[in-house]
């Protein structure tokens with residue numbers, strides 16, 4: 001069963017089409033990236049998913065059904081616009097939020113204590129939110145979205161305001177949640193994090209679906225058909241010139257990128273290189289999600 005299914009969903013605001021004929025599904029236990037430039041329609045899609053607004057046409061199923069009030073307690077949401085109870089002590093606030101989502105008080109305490117510990121915030125549990133730095137408040141926001149152990153977690157820019165160490169901590173937590181079978185939707189402009197974390201993605205542009213599928217497949221499909229090669233000794237670079245069937249070579253410091261002729265088999269090329277030089281790296285170059293994001297937007301604007 002899919003955790004989420006969108007079938008031909010469209011939404012307009014005052015005659016302006018914001019989402020047009022969007023179909024996709026999210027599988028249980030995956031990290032699903034929701035990507036796209038500013039104004040693409042990502043937040044609108046999340047609001048439809050949470051039944052905050054209704055589609056003009058199409059169907060949205062969550063946990064295999066239309067979203068019921070009870071099913072909402074199975075979802076955790078970290079919204080783009082953050083808001084915490086500034087005057088409340090951290091621990092009390094987390095317990096309160098968990099109880100709002102139907103968690104009994106004792107369990108809520110246990111969850112809160114253990115989560116605060118896991119994000120190294122235990123020492124601040126009796127502090128008021130307003131006494132914390134922006135980054136710490138951001139971590140608390142993240143905790144408040146997962147305090148009730150939701151099956152489906154929707155994270156809108158979870159890394160904003162976090163330093164590299166805290167970004168790594170939150171990333172590890174997200175991976176831990178996936179390992180525990182939770183389904184995660186990650187909306188972010190941070191392509192490096194999206195590439196590391198996401199199993200599959202949906203990319204929107206001007207309300208339309210422009211990319212959809214597994215990150216690995218998308219990166220392979222957008223590959224330029226080049227190979228990265230590195231030799232043990234710099235002098236071995238000259239061997240490349242002795243090999244036929246290479247149309248272009250670009251040097252990148254220690255490694256070189258080679259562009260074989262279309263009809264040349266990678267296997268034969270590898271064999272030839274191994275015979276002639278001491279090869280320590282040979283891999284197909286895949287474009288990053290960031291490169292694909294920019295390339296997709298550029299080709300859309302040229303259409």
Ligand SMILES: Nc1ncnc2c1ncn2[C@@H]1O[C@H](COP(=O)(O)OP(=O)(O)OP(=O)(O)O)[C@@H](O)[C@H]1O
Pocket residue numbers: 013014018036037038039040041042043044045080
């Ligand atoms: N309630 C609304 N009424 C009218 N227009 C709206 C409303 N909500 C969103 N829009 C418009 O819909 C478009 C998509 O907005 P949305 O917030 O979904 O984009 P986004 O992809 O989340 O952008 P960002 O990355 O900047 O957060 C924008 O042009 C926005 O102005």
